[in-house]
Amino acid sequence: MVDRYQKQRIFLGQDADARLRSQRVAIVGLGATGSVLATWLARAGVGQLTLIDRDIVELSNLHRQILYTEQDLGTPKAQAAAKHLEAVNSNLHLNPLVTDLTSGNARELLAHCDLILDGTDNFEARFLINDVSILTGTPWIYTGAIGAEGIVWPIAPPTTPCLRCLMEQPPASGDVDTCDSAGVLGPGVGIVASWAAMEALKILTGSGEPQRELVRFDFWHNERQFIQPPKTRCLYCSQGRTEFLDARWSLKASPLCGLEGVQIRVNPPGKLDLEMLQKRLEQRTHSLWKCSSMTLAGHEGALQVILFQDGRALIHGPITPERARSWYTEVVGC
Ligand SMILES: [Zn+2]
Incomplete structure (x- = not known):
């Protein structure tokens, strides 16, 4: 057959x-x-x-x-x-x-x-x-x-x-x-x-x-x-140790309290190369990002983003926690 x-x-x-x-x-x-x-x-x-x-x-x-x-x-x-x-x-x-x-x-x-x-x-x-x-x-x-x-x-x-x-x-x-x-x-x-x-x-x-x-x-x-x-x-x-399932390492995204937006926390905290990320984000968004020793801030469309040197991110604007995690891994990598 x-x-x-x-x-x-x-x-x-x-x-x-x-x-x-x-x-x-x-x-x-x-x-x-x-x-x-x-x-x-x-x-x-x-x-x-x-x-x-x-x-x-x-x-x-x-x-x-x-x-x-x-x-x-x-x-x-x-x-x-x-x-x-x-x-x-x-x-x-x-x-x-x-x-x-x-x-x-x-x-x-x-x-x-x-x-x-x-x-x-x-x-x-x-x-x-x-x-x-x-x-x-x-x-x-x-x-x-x-x-x-x-x-x-x-x-x-x-x-x-x-x-x-x-x-x-x-x-x-x-x-x-x-x-x-x-x-x-x-x-x-x-x-x-x-x-x-x-x-x-x-x-x-x-x-x-x-x-x-x-x-x-x-x-x-x-x-x-x-x-x-x-x-x-x-x-x-x-x-048989499962540190990641036990959430000893994680990338957490939670809605901002009382505001439209999401906070991302990396555990344990990392150390971001903000100057390298500034170049990457300026190229991606075709706009200028402002870098200080501890933060990098700028806009992508309707989103206002602040990245902190310890790996945290605040994303203000219309975005869900799932999309925010996705944005973060796409842009920052992890
Ligand atoms: Zn192994």
């Missing part, structure tokens, strides 16, 4: 292909990498997809976020993604969630999954996913792309090292480039996310030769490196 999965079944075999129908995958972040990951897994017939994203579709997303069209502008990404994936494969169980992954909900949202895929753009979410993986033994795939570069690393503690074996803490706010500071090219993200989706198929079917190394690409300079993960285990995965 000819059916939708016939060609992949020829390659995978009957049992491995059938196994995909019973697998449950959570995709955290439905931007450029998440779009590609979700598309491949839905087309491959992965039975249950939990789609988590806090943002709405914006015009500046469309050059690389291939799940969305102009008709989706202003719609939450999780909702738009579910609509398009349903049209591709109506046999799947899709669970779209318009929410932020936080220490308060990560355990619950990512429980009962066979695999977690990282489509995020920030380290706070990745360290939360890593903690859930340490706690539950659920494998995850770290996927990142910026400029014309990308990284893929399948992680499954205790069988493999965890993210914290490689880097104990998230990079300091402002130390890492973001899509906003370095830009990003769609095809690079497409290759990186497709590579991760291929690893996902190996993990979900229990076949193939899973990749153990971290692979790093620089498509602009035609470079590819396989990096051996650290041999020693960190005290977090070796002792």
Whole structure:
């Protein structure tokens, strides 16, 4: 009988292909990498997809976020993604969630999954996913792309090292480039996310030769490196410690009392490079920002923003806490 999965079944075999129908995958972040990951897994017939994203579709997303069209502008990404994936494969169980992954909900949202895929753009979410993986033994795939570069690393503690074996803490706010500071090219993200989706198929079917190394690409300079993960285990995965789920590290956004706006706090406090951020924000907003030794202040559209050297931010104007966290990770990075 000819059916939708016939060609992949020829390659995978009957049992491995059938196994995909019973697998449950959570995709955290439905931007450029998440779009590609979700598309491949839905087309491959992965039975249950939990789609988590806090943002709405914006015009500046469309050059690389291939799940969305102009008709989706202003719609939450999780909702738009579910609509398009349903049209591709109506046999799947899709669970779209318009929410932020936080220490308060990560355990619950990512429980009962066979695999977690990282489509995020920030380290706070990745360290939360890593903690859930340490706690539950659920494998995850770290996927990142910026400029014309990308990284893929399948992680499954205790069988493999965890993210914290490689880097104990998230990079300091402002130390890492973001899509906003370095830009990003769609095809690079497409290759990186497709590579991760291929690893996902190996993990979900229990076949193939899973990749153990971290692979790093620089498509602009035609470079590819396989990096051996650290041999020693960190005290977090070796002792089952979950600092991020326990909220000992967090990026909190709360509405301002009595005013329209949001306050963001980073715990523990960091040290922002305000002069570097001034350049980045002036380029982004096409307006002048005022920098002192302790603060950086300026406007983006209707929002009035003050960044403090310790990592805090006050954003006055029409913005929700979810959007404020998203703005912060996009601009400052974390
Ligand atoms: Zn570890």
